[in-house]
Amino acid sequence: MEDGFFIIGVFVFMFILWLATGGPTHPLSFAGPVLHTTISSGGNARYNGSGAFRVSYFPSTNKKQSTPRASNEQIEQKISQVSRQVHELSNGVSNAVLFGTPSPYKGEVFLNHFVWGAGSSNPNREYVVLHVSSDAPHSVDISGWSLESGTTGKKAIIPKGTEVPRSGIINAGAPIIISPGDKAIISSGQSPIGASFEENVCTGYLAQYQSFYPQLPRICPTPESELRKFYRPQPYSRDLACITKVQNIQRCTLVGTIPQGLTTSCSTLLTTYMNYNGCTNAHEHDMGFLGDTWRVYLGRTNNMWRARYETVKLLDAHGKTVDMFSY
Incomplete structure (x- = not known):
C-alpha cells in the first residue's frame, strides 16, 4: 500500500514540476514524435539501422500537361494563309506553262510591261517597247524574232530594217541590231517611210509631213549652225538677207519654197x-x-493587241520565250 502511494506521489511531483516549467504552453507539448531521417539527393528513403532513413523523391510522371488550344480566329487565319499559298503556287505553275521554254536572251532583252494604244483602231498608235540591257555582253539581232498574243494567238515577225534610210527611195533591208542599253519601239502598223529605221539627228525632218507615234525627237542641227558651216563662199556674214531668213526657220523644218531675192549661195x-x-x-x-532608239514596224493593217485581258509574248528566232507579261 505504501508502495502505491509512493508511485502516485512521484507522478504528482512530476505533474507539479511540469506545470512549474510552463506546462501546456511549452512547445514540446504539441510536438509529435520525431523521426530523424537522412535524405539523399537521389536515393530512396530507407532506414539505415541507426535511427535514420534515406529518402528519394521522384516527381509524378502521370500529371497531365495542359496544351493551349488555337482559337477559331487563328485557325481561320492559318487556312487563309495556306489558301493564298496554294493560289500563288497554282498561278506560278500556270504562268510557267504559258511562258514556255525560256530563251537564252531572257533577262538580257525585255519589254516594258505595257502596250501603248492597245486595241486602237489605228495600228500605228499601238506599240510596245523592247530594251536590251546595258549589262548585255553583246548587241542583239532581233530580226526574225516575233511578238505573239497568248490570248488570241495573233503573231507578227519582226522584220529587217534600214539603219540610216533615205527619203524618196526604196531602202534595202538589213538585220536590226540593238546595242546594249538601246531600245526599239515596235509599232503594230506600217512605217510612214516604208521601212524600219534607227533614229538619228536628222530624222526630225521626217515628222514635218508624216505622223509618228510616239513623235520623233526634233534634234536636227540648228539652221544657224548649218549656215555657219556650209555657206559658200564664206564669209556668210556678208549675206544679211540669208542670215535673216535662216534665223526665222525652225529646227527640223524643210523650206518648201525658196523666197525670191535670196542669193544663189543662200538658196543652195x-x-x-x-x-x-x-x-x-x-x-x-x-x-x-x-x-539609241529603233523604230520598228510590224506592217499590220489592224491592231495586234486587245485593250484588256491580253498576254504579250516576245519570242526569239527559235520560238523560245524572251519575255512575257499580261494585263
Missing part, C-alpha cells in the same frame, strides 16, 4: 542641207549621229 544652202536627205548626207559620219 537651204535646198541642199535643210532637209532630211541633205542633213543625213552632211552629218552621217559625225560623232553621235545615230540615236
